[in-house]
Amino acid sequence: MISIRHLKKVYPNVTPLLDVNAEIGRGEVISIIGPSGTGKSTFLRCLNRLEKPTEGEILIDGQSITAPGANVPKIRRKMGMVFQNFNLFDHLTIVENIMIAQVDLLHRSRKEAYDKSMQLLHRVGLADKALNLPRELSGGQKQRAAIARTLAMDPEIVLFDEPTSALDPTMVGEVLSVIRSLSKQGLTMLIVTHEMKFARDISSRIFYMDEGVIYEDGAPEQIFGNPMRERTRQFIRRLKVFEEKIVQGNVDFVGLMNRFFVFVEKNQIDRTLVRNINFVIEELLSQALMPQLSPGAELELTVEYSSENQRAEILIKSKVAFENPLDRCDKISKKLIELATESYDIRNLDGKTQIRILVK
Structure with a gap:
């Protein structure tokens, strides 16, 4: 479903991605782990073109998202992204936060968008918070609302950029529980995470990123039980x-x-x-x-x-x-x-x- 070929990203003082290559099948759940500063978040942001790669090619269902003239918004619509810091609109209620993109981008009626939003809020356990403003929710509740907002766009691919890093430890479990349930729905998911037990339990594959590349790629049993390379072993x-x-x-x-x-x-x-x-x-x-x-x-x-x-x-x-x-x-x-x-x-x-x- 996703092909990444020789992906490189260069900033003025650092090169987080040197030569990233991967083939990702439909329905795979891939956790991306590695030390801080090794390009994990940059990798996700290049996948949905929030960052423009310096070199390389990304194909989604055979369509290049990096080719000159590519219809990036159309291809990107297959993807949803959940950020570290929620990115909810503070002046809108939770249900309005979930409705707005459905109405503006998918051209659903307000009733359709509302019904879809409430269905998803039930799914993430927040139906009783539909009319609250974001400031009235805990961090874990905000992140669950952000996940519902992403799912409202019916993505085929969901990218999670350290979805629990901004949360108090007591709130991490509620967000991981929602993601765990999503992993059983057939979505293609890429999750940047520092939660090692969660990554081991939920993933079909693990990418260990280091030195600007996918340093080691394997099943959770291999990466966590018998890593083949020295840096992976040291990190795990x-x-x-x-x-x-x-x-x-x-x-x-x-x-x-x-x-x-x-x-x-x-x-x-x-x-x-x-x-x-x-x-x-x-x-x-x-x-x-x-x-x-x-x-x-x-x-x-x-x-x-x-x-x-x-x-x-x-x-x-x-x-x-x-x-x-x-x-x-x-x-x-x-x-x-x-x-x-x-x-x-x-x-x-x-x-x-x-x-x-x-x-x-």
Whole structure:
């Protein structure tokens, strides 16, 4: 139903969308997740041409919405959008907010528009608020009214741009409940959300956006249970990440550890865990691993900390194949490393070496 090909959006100081490609089938429910500032909202706004793409093509049912001379209003009429901040008209009642576009754009009679509006207000649980002004409603009620307004236009595609981000936590559930019920109606839906459990439960597919692209695309079971790519895994598991590139012959271990301790303080990591991480890094890198490498050889050191389970994992990668550094440690160092870690795994893949250590 929707084809996106090499979509790019450039602003003067930032490029949120670099090369976005996707095929979306009719009736799919797709949640779009990822860190803040990775172009998720820009992506939706390009889809309905609230933003003009810099490059690329968007097709809706085979019709290009980006081609010169495209009838954007006609194609866009297939889409509805629910915004973060409701965008209701403050001087109109809730039922009038839902009626106005039906009368002006779909040329329905006021009675038809009113009947349709009341039907939808019943559906979202707001029939008793029809004659209220927006200021008399809670945030969750306003967002449900905004959803009803979108549905009144009979869209085939509904875009949700972080529909719960402006809400008090106590109101999030009522809005997600309405969206969940809509997901069973056969609408094609794209939802930018930070509600991970909701995304997992409701979606047929997940787009993880990062680095200006759809970095990983898969079923919820894959994305949340077994993500294939490193950034996806870090995001899903809410990992705090410390990364350093180390070059043999130009190693400043004091500076490296100072930066690590800044990371520790920022994330309030348990002291025992920090001591074990520190010990493993010092023993494996400085004593056993770096001496194996020739000048100029590089290592990538990553420490991933999960605040959910207070666990840390150390990942060491190199393009250079080397011996297992544990084999170069003396008995005391080996024993201490065993006491500090839960698991240790070293693999040589395509001439590259990777060590993964789960720290206690």
